[in-house]
Amino acid sequence: MDSFLIITSLLKIVGILFVVILPMVSYAVYAERKVSAAIQDRLGPNRVGPAGLFQPIADMLKLLLKEDFTPRTANTFYYWLAPCLAVMPAIITIAVVPFGSTLLGVPMVIADVNIGILFVFAIASLGVYGIVLAGWASNSKYPFLGGIRSSSQMISYELSLGLAVIPVFLLVGSLRLTSVVQYQIEHGWFIAPFVGDWLNPWKWLLAVPMIISFVVFVIAIFAETNRLPFDLPEAEQELAGGYHTEYSSMKFALFFLGEYAAMITGSAIIATLFFGGWHFPGIPDGSHGWIFGLINIAVFFAKVAALIFVFMWVRWTLPRFRYDQLMRLGWLFFFEIALVNIFIVAAILAYLPNK
């Protein structure tokens, strides 16, 4: 390990975490309130600073000053551990996502591991531990129900999540996320695949399973990040806040931020797998000058922001699923659709002439 690699890696970690992700998380809360307000014909926060822009800071200050209460009957160790476990996986996952091409010759990905997507799934599914531990350690009825719901929901949707992306990797031939982006630069984004090759009707056949794959993956990500219409673990109306009912102060804030961090990570992964990552047609990569490197990073985060908007848009449109509907949807539809989809893609690839 030479010192150059260590220094650039540290710079990337600090830069991406403290300059981009954490402000994005806190402003996602603000954006959520503004978007929901606009959808419901309201104004949203507009008192703290111009257009309420300092609202996240005020919220943080408020939460810091709140009493940090631990219930007497709670299991203290796990009770304290759970909020950390809720935030950590979402932030670690961002390490393998390529958020830009290169900047001054340095690749803009913190850890370009060759098991990229496996790492993402392995770490992202740890997020359920935060919720289950919170529900169990609180030693209270509603959080417990929330924790149980969360674990079964995550298990059900993890399957279709994993199966839905297999077609992508059948095509790319590598689990490395930078190769996925590189493949999409050469062959077109996976939501509109093979744009460069549109004269070849065989390649168009692949577009259909890719769209199915995309839809299943996005829905599974919704369930994975506990967003409405799949927010059964917290279900404010039925479970009084679910797993974080007993939490207060910064511990509650960590759960809150964890949810939004998971949303950002989910959006980043959708953007990388299906929207071509940092690639935008007509914009060259970072080897043509540092300005293009910066533009590539901006393009990536613009895609992430657009996807976060979709998350919010869906949240404020759809009602929550009933629990049995959720399970039925996961096990009887998405699981099968994703499974069949893999076979379709494999069959097309096997009989595809002149690939």
Add this chain to the structure above:
Amino acid sequence: MAITVPRPKLNWRERMYLPAIVAGLAITIKHFKNMLLGRTKVTMQYPEEKWDSSLPDHYRGAPALVRDEDGRVRCVACQLCEFICPPRAIKIIPDEIPSTDRFAKVEKYPEEFDIDMIRCIFCGMCEEVCPEQAIFLRKDYAITGFTRADMIHDKEKLLEIGGVIHGVILKWNEKK
């Protein structure tokens, strides 16, 4: 007797949910777009914008005493309002006008005139009963204070709200 509620039979399009979801998303994005373009009517931003300009003529706000064109307090301390007031919010201490005064003929004036705005119910009976047209309900509606004593409007405060009114007001003919 148990009744079986018939469930509607859904066709395949309805059972797929997706068209309904897309329709719902279209509705919400329409509201979002209208809000961004400023086409949506939103609620009044209260402390910055106030009701004052859009209050109706017959609005019953804070009661107030008025002066006439000579600067005399119109009230003659007859205490009718004090007696009619349903929540007993008004307290009047009358006094005699000295015979040397220009308005000695009026005989009485209120030495003290307090309205307890915590008690006042804005019924307007004081205004109706007043034979001298000295007390009116104004359009002031945001009456606040930090203490109970703040909420008692004394004579100066009432005259400040009331201001000056000239001549006879035909209060029975029209709404104030």
